[in-house]
Amino acid sequence: MxxxxxxxxxxxxVVEPDAGAAVPExxxxxxxxxxxxxxxxxxxxxxxxxxxxxxxxxxxxAFEGPLDLLLYLIRRQNFNILDIPMAQVTLQYLKYVDQIRLHNLELAAEYLLMAAMLIEIKSRMLLPQRKTEGDDEAGDPRAELVRRLLEYEQIKLAAYDLNAVPQLDRDFIRPQLFVEQSSVPAWPDVDAGDLQRAWMDVLKRAKLTQHHRISRQELSVREHMTSILRQLQSARFVEFADLFDGQGSVPIVVVHFVAMLELAKETLIEITQAEPFAPIYVRLAYSPA
Known part of the structure; x- marks a missing residue:
């Protein structure tokens, strides 16, 4: 409009009431x-x-400023923004400024500044153009105004596009659903790496908790005493270390040593050593015929 x-x-x-007329009830x-x-x-x-x-x-x-009003007047009349007819646009602009000055003087001050700029551009277009040094022709006085109008129109269109984007609490609201925590299973967020680390931890604990089982092995001292006597009958002297060859595990060696001590106690064998740190030999005890 x-x-x-x-x-x-x-x-x-606006309707002016008649002061002398009576107002019917x-x-x-x-x-x-x-x-x-x-x-x-x-x-x-x-x-x-x-x-x-x-x-x-x-x-x-409602306009958001002088540029908005000026752009509205240009687009409404289908004027070419690159070739603005300053006379018509300035006349329409001044009429609108006269209207808003009657209601809001502070708001009109901003529009008056643009009106002064329009009048200046109009006057510069009426005066003959002066050639400057280095320029063949003087610039168009409307160039700066056209640049500002084009930039403002681009920003305004971009603002319309942003305003068309749905916004929270304006175009839609975020639904809120209250659910009891006990009825919703909370599944842990794990990946393959977490599962691999958990498995390695289980294997590590399994190695630390291994049990050592001791089995009972029955060994006879008498059998080992017989074995020693048989071994000494086939040789005159047997070195102490050679007497334990082929005995196997530690328990067998211990029983074999105890059997040797029992034979020495019963004087069935003799354990001799020529000098300190010399080899120890075992032989059958000498019995006179």
């Missing part, structure tokens, strides 16, 4: 209430009703 039409619409909405049906005040039905219009002047404001076209 153009600024002229906006001003006309605002003028049509509005009667309403018993069942129909004019309004409700604190929940109670109001059956007639109060005669002392006062409405402040600024209680109701109608904004026909």
């Amino acid at each position: 153009s600024p002229d039409a906006a001003a006309g619409a605002l003028a049509d909405t 509005q009667q309403a049906a018993p069942d129909a209430a004019v309004a409700r005040l604190y929940g109670e039905p109001l059956l007639r219009m109060p005669t002392d009703l006062f409405i402040p002047p600024d209680a109701l404001e109608i904004f026909l076209d």
Whole structure:
């Protein structure tokens, strides 16, 4: 809607009451209430009703700044933004600024700055262009304004695209479902590496908890005594270390040594040594014929 039409619409909405005319008392049906005040039905219009002047404001076209208004005027008239007719655009812009100055002077100050820039550009276009040194032709006075308008339009379109993206708590809400923790199984988040490390730990503990079983082996000292006597009968002297060859495990060697001591105790064999640290020999005991 153009600024002229906006001003006309605002003028049509304002009705000046006649000071001398009497205001007829509005009667309403018993069942129909004019309004409700604190929940109670109001059956007639109060005669002392006062409405402040600024209680109701109608904004026909809301703009976010001077560039937004200027871009709106250009696009509405299908003007070429690279060849703006400054006379028409400036005239429409000034009409809109005159309207907002009547309602909000602080807001109009920002628009007045742009109006001064438009007037300056218009005046520069009316004056003959001066050639500068090094330039064949002077630049277009509208170039800077066109650049700002194009940049603003790009940012505005990008803002519309971002605004179209669904946003939390504006276009949708995040559902919240309360579930008892006991009814929902909490499965651990593991991978193959965790399983491999757990298996290696089990094997390590299994090696540390091995049991040593001792089996009972029955050994006879008498049998070993007989074995020693048989071994000495076939040789005159037998070295002490050679007497234990082929005995196998430690328990057998111990029993074999005990059997030798029993034979020496019963004087059936003799254990001799020629000198200290010399070899020890075992032989059958000498018995006279």
